[in-house]
Amino acid sequence: MIKLRKLFNPLPGNHYLHVTTEVDEISFLLDEMMQAVGGKFNLAIYSKNILHVEKPTNANIQHIQDFNHPFRALPREHDIVVIKDTLHAHQNPKMILKLAYTTLANSANIVIIEKKGVVDIEALKAMLEEHEFRAPNEIDIIDGYDLVVAKKMHMWGAGL
Numbered sequence: 361m362i363k364l365r366k367l368f369n370p371l372p373g374n375h376y377l378h379v380t381t382e383v384d385e386i387s388f389l390l391d392e393m394m395q396a397v398g399g400k401f402n403l404a405i406y407s408k409n410i411l412h413v414e415k416p417t418n419a420n421i422q423h424i425q426d427f428n429h430p431f432r433a434l435p436r437e438h439d440i441v442v443i444k445d446t447l448h449a450h451q452n453p454k455m456i457l458k459l460a461y462t463t464l465a466n467s468a469n470i471v472i473i474e475k476k477g478v479v480d481i482e483a484l485k486a487m488l489e490e491h492e493f494r495a496p497n498e499i500d501i502i503d504g505y506d507l508v509v510a511k512k513m514h515m516w517g518a519g520l
Contacts, residue, residue, distance in 0.1 A: 361385055361386075361389055363501040363502070364386065364389065364501055364502060365389060365393070367471065367499070367501070367509065368390075368393060368440065370393045370394065370396065370397045370399060370439075371397060371399075371439075372397045372398050372399070373397070373398060373399055374394065374397060374399040374400075374439040374440075375394075375399055375400040375401075375402065375437055375438045375439055376390050376393070376394055376399065376400075376401050376402070376438060376439060376440045376441075376442070377402045377403075377404065377431075377433055377437075377438045377440070377441045377442070377463065378390050378401070378402070378403050378404070378442045378444065379404045379406075379431050379441065379442070379443045379444070379446050379456070379460075380403070380404070380405060380406070380442075380443075380444040380445060380446060381405070381406050381407050381444070381445045381446060381449070382405070382407060382445075383403070383405065383414065383415055383416070384444075386442065386444060386473070387403055387415075387416050387419070388416055390416075390442065391403075391416030391417065391418055391419050394418065395417075395418055399439075400420065401416060401418055401419045401420070402419065402420045402421075402422070402433065402437075402438070403415075403416065403419040403420065403421045403422070404421075404422050404424060404431035404432070404433075405421065405422070405423055405424065406424045406426070406427060406446055406449075406450075407423070427446075427449050427450045427451050428451045428452075430452075430455055430456065430459055431456075431459060433459060433462075433463035434463065435462050435463060436462075436463065436464070436465050436466075437463050437465075438463045438464055438465065438468065439464075439465055439468050440464075440468060440469050440470075440471065441460045441463060441464055441468075441469075441470050441471070442470075442471045442473065443456065443460065443470070443471070443472050443473070444472075444473040444474075445473070445474060445475065447472055447474065447479070447484075448474055448478050448479050453487070454487070454491065457470075457487065457488065457491040457493070458491060461491055461492060461493065461512055464512045465512075466512060466513070467511065467512065467513060468511070468512050469509055469510065469511050469512075470488070470493055470509070470510050470511075470512065471507065471508070471509050472484060472488075472507070472508045472509075472510075473502065473505050473506070473507050474505065474506050475504060475505055475506075476504055476505060476506055477506075478506070479506065481498050481506055481508065484496075484508055485498075485508060485510075488508070488510045489510075492512070492513075493510035493511060493512060494510060494511050494512075494513045495510060495511055496508055496509070496510035497509050497510070
């Protein structure tokens with residue numbers, strides 16, 4: 361997780377969103393980073409079976425019933441959106457990217473994390489570009505996972 365931590369540069373008052381299927385060490389890492397800077401950590405979980413799982417202490421948690429439904433987030437509310445093990449399974453991955461784009465502040469990053477071999481990385485990069493995320497890069501820092509980072513650029517594409 362030390363390598364993953366280096367991807368983030370939390371600033372005072374930042375808001376991070378983690379969209380995932382389970383509470384894991386990434387959830388706790390993001391929560392810890394937001395606590396350290398007085399930020400806000402939102403957790404959107406696609407699972408019905410997390411009632412008895414330890415949860416990050418300061419996270420605002422929303423439970424999403426299934427992969428047919430979107431997560432909820434306000435426009436320009438987040439400085440980073442981390443989507444883990446969700447994009448490939450969702451019935452409408454393009455809607456998920458559109459929601460991520462809308463909730464991100466200008467010049468903010470999206471981080472997609474999927475188990476190795478689950479997604480075609482080049483197709484994912486193309487889909488990110490199609491949804492106005494720029495400079496998508498694959499970074500190999502988590503064993504067993506593919507990670508792609510891209511940036512929402514101010515005044516590019518949808519311009520939101």
